[in-house]
Amino acid sequence: MESEEKPDRYELFVELFAAHESDLRRFLRSLLPTATDTDEVLQQTALVLWRKFDQFDPETKFIKWACVVARFEALAYRRKMARDRMVFREDILELMADEGAEEIEVRSAEHDALELCLAELPEKQRKLVLLAHTPEVKVKQLAADAGSTAAAFYMKINRLRKTLLVCVEGKTTSAGGAAS
Amino acid sequence: MTDQQLIDGYLNQSLDAEAFDDLQERLLSSAVLRADLRRQLALVDHLEQLSSSDGDVELLRPWQQTPPEPLPMKNTLWAKLPWLVAAIAVLVAGAVLINDRSGSATDEVALHADSASEPSAEGFAVVRQVRDAVLADDGSLDTDSMLTSETLKLVSGSVELQFFSGAEMTLQGPAELEILSAWEAVCRRGSVRVKVPEAAQGFRLRGPETEIVDLGTEFGLEVGAEGAARVEVFDGEIAVHHRQEAERLITTGDAWELPSDGAATQIEPGIAQIPSPVEPTHSSRYADWRAYRDALTDDERLIAYYTFAEKDGAIVDHRDQHHGAKIRAESVASRWGGDEESAVEFRRPGSRVRVSLPGEFSAFTFMCWVRIDSLDRWYNALFMGDGYETGEPHWQIRDDGRLMLSVMVDDSQPHPKNPTDAGLHRVYFSPPFWDPSMSGQWIHLCSTYDPAQRQVCHYVDGELIHQAEIVDQFYIERLRIGNAELGNWGQPFRTNPLFAMRNLNGRMDELAVFSSALSPQEVQEHYQQSRH
Structure with a gap:
């Protein structure tokens, strides 16, 4: 049962993700210092989105949900980053994320x-x-x-x-x- | 810094820690700034995405890892470098031309930019100097010729090369040097002296059994007929990889023997036969120029003539009348090269040469040789009257490469268009004559201010590039200088730091001020007599 259901969900996920990938990338780019950082967090975000796709409510907007996940991933990534990098403080990153999610x-x-x-x-x-x-x-x-x-x-x-x-x-x- | 400067700095990833903190403080308190930044980051994201999916640009990616990857050095990626260097040079020159359609003498300027972009348009290095060089196979080599990936076989004599990475090399024959890229060469025979500025750190020189990576320094390598080599560091540090041995760091004063079939051993410095540092080019032109320079001092119209030699700590006025004081500015090699330090560099923000030129004049000519590294400031100073009071001149270059000359007409009147500006004056702009492709080149600049003829003229390399009329409103008869500065502006009366910082990021060699407007013929004559 599960094995039959998965390809459908997978297809749906890929479709949704592909449709919003550039929006999501742009959103992340406003939180992170470089394109490379953005690539990395986007990749990680995609993974988490897929893992948690079961929790996604199809009645809501995918991009809103994705932005929430991406915001957490960006914050997590931020903590790992070297201090000498030009990475925003947590409070600024949060402000940028909250406001950015409204500007998609x-x-x-x-x-x-x-x-x-x-x-x-x-x-x-x-x-x-x-x-x-x-x-x-x-x-x-x-x-x-x-x-x-x-x-x-x-x-x-x-x-x-x-x-x-x-x-x-x-x-x-x-x-x-x-x-x- | 303005908000936009901070944003640009962040987008370019070029902010220092302090400026980044400043940006964050402002972001925290301004939703408008945050929105602005997001908008601009979205633009950057778009460009990044386009560029990384663009086939042409994709070629760049491997290249950005300069300095080069480890051996083997016959790397196909390097074969693409000439194309790349050419492409960038054309792009940069092109962008300037497109940007600057205004101005009446655009054609001259366009020609200028074209010729200026040539040196980087093809090749890895340029020949700076040839001394009694005899090439194998009856080859010939001229000054300013371009070298691509090729092998230079020198039977005797010496040549000086400048690689486009910035590395400078003197090669003494008999020698065989293969140029692989702007960043890499192989010396199979002969002796070389390499000087590597900061920008060219990572320049790689290979001997028969040795690879040397320059970490910002000056060093020499001698390769004998049998492939045995010696290396010596004159200043700084290099990483040496000899045969199978572990990499070794060699610093100032150390010398090593590098046998072709054995282990490296440390030797006394001074044994290796290395070409001497670049000597002044006492060519006939140089001698001619010195004679001309001395003759010029008899010109009655000369107010002051700084050749930037130093005597007892003062910058000498060649007429021995109005010596200047050098502050923070560095004495550097003159445009003739060599050890003779008779030019000054104003790279450091506070650097300047202060002069005092009393008297009243009826016209001005300002003339000098400059080597501009970049136009970092909004206004980049050449010669600036301290207080910019009535009758005092300001001679400078705007960041878009335009030469500017102005004289304060009446400092008690407000500026007609901008009441917050200094007073009644008019700035006479030339069309842009400089763009970044000309960075590091010596240029002859001259501007004249002639109230009697109602005329202001700008010249570059002896050619008139702009001429403007002095209209009644901005007419002033009696000119003064008084206290003034070269390469900076000492008494900014504005609080805007954009205005206040005016040091010229570059060098000045030979500055003459005349109390009359030289004719176009005279300017051309001076340029011809004083150029290389």
């Missing part, structure tokens, strides 16, 4: 706008900003290879991010205006 839909809309904004960016700038955000790429090294200094390189990247943010803001607010 806003983030999702911004995500779509960002796709458009990135496409609008001149190709060279787009490549540069992606290059700089490749997980574990050392900006210092990028800068040195480009004959630049880290400070100047960071400044350029900061500006490109700002350009994107402004663009996203424009797209999301005007889209909201059109809808209302």
Whole structure:
């Protein structure tokens, strides 16, 4: 009986998780210092979600439940982390998690706008900003290879991010205006 | 720091502990800041996800483990490095061009950026200096030529190479050196001296039976015809791996014999034949320049001429009139290289050279050689009148690479557009002339202020890049300097730290101030006479 039931539940889980993975990842990313940390906690969260999937109430939203689990996993991960890392204090992590869980839909809309904004960016700038955000790429090294200094390189990247943010803001607010 | 600077620092993972604490305090008390941070982290997350799924960028991942992985060094990943270095150089130069469409002389600037990006566009190292070098197989080698992964066979003479990792190498023939990457080379024969700045730590040099990893230092390696080698550390520390032996750390003053068929043994320092440190290039150009420099002091229009030699602790005015005082600034090698310390570096925040130039003038020319490492400050000082009082000049560079010259027209009047600003003055900006790809290059800068002709001009490397009119509102006839500073601003009257910190992260070599506006021909002449 159980063996027959499991594949169904497994499929349902995979479907739900896949549908919300990027939301969940984004949520975790706001709590943790780097993409690598986020990957690790996301993986751990997926495991715990699957183990506890029996407790999931299909009447509620999967993402809400997942965020609660992810929040705990992030806190647990935080305690394991070296103190010299740029990891948020517990009280801040909790605030960020509580508020972040309420913003899933806003983030999702911004995500779509960002796709458009990135496409609008001149190709060279787009490549540069992606290059700089490749997980574990050392900006210092990028800068040195480009004959630049880290400070100047960071400044350029900061500006490109700002350009994107402004663009996203424009797209999301005007889209909201059109809808209302 | 502003909220956004802290956020950027966190996103870039470049905050120090204190700034991170500051960010956390602010986050705790501001829901708006928290929301802002989440929004920006979501952007970063998106970029990270895209970049790690992008095929092109995927190639980077192995590469980011520079300095290189352990042997075997014939690593296919390294073969991709030239492409990568080129790609990044193009991206960086490109981003600057796209960013800066404003300004009337964009074309000149674009050319500039293009040529500046060339050195890193192909290859692993550049030839800095060739001395009586004879190459095997009748090959030839020119200064500034680029070396990729190739073998250099030197019958006699010497060459100086600069690797793009930052490592500097002097190779003395007869020698055979194979360049593997910007981070790695093999010396099969000959003697080398390697100087590795902090940024190039991890630079790897291999001998026939030995591998040396530089941990930030200066060292030499001599490889004899039979493959026996000697190594000596002049400063710092290296890790040496000889044959099957365990890794050994060698520090300042230590020397080791590295036989091709036996164990390493410690020897007295000074036995190994290592090229001397880079000598000043007393080329004919250098001699010409010295003659020109001495002749220039007879120019009646010269207010002061700092060549940055030091005498009795003072920065010498070449005319022997208005010596300056160096504060926290470091004396460093001049743009001619070598040991002669006749340039100053203003890297440290408080560093400056203070001068006092009394008198009243009818025009100004400011002219100097600078080597900018980065434009860290909003405004980066070249020559700044202390109080910025009526008639006093400010000559500086903005963080976007624009040259700025301004003179306080009337410090008792408010600035027409910005009442909180210092007083009635106008800043004359050039189009951007500098971008990070030019970091570390010596550049000749000149700006002139000519009330009689109603004209302000900016020059880079002898070329006029911008010209602006002095309109009635900003006209001032009588100019002064008084107490002033080179490379920093001593008397900031603002509380905003962005304004207050103005030290130039770079070096200055030879600064001349004239009481008249030099003509374009004269500026070009000076550039030609004083360049390498």
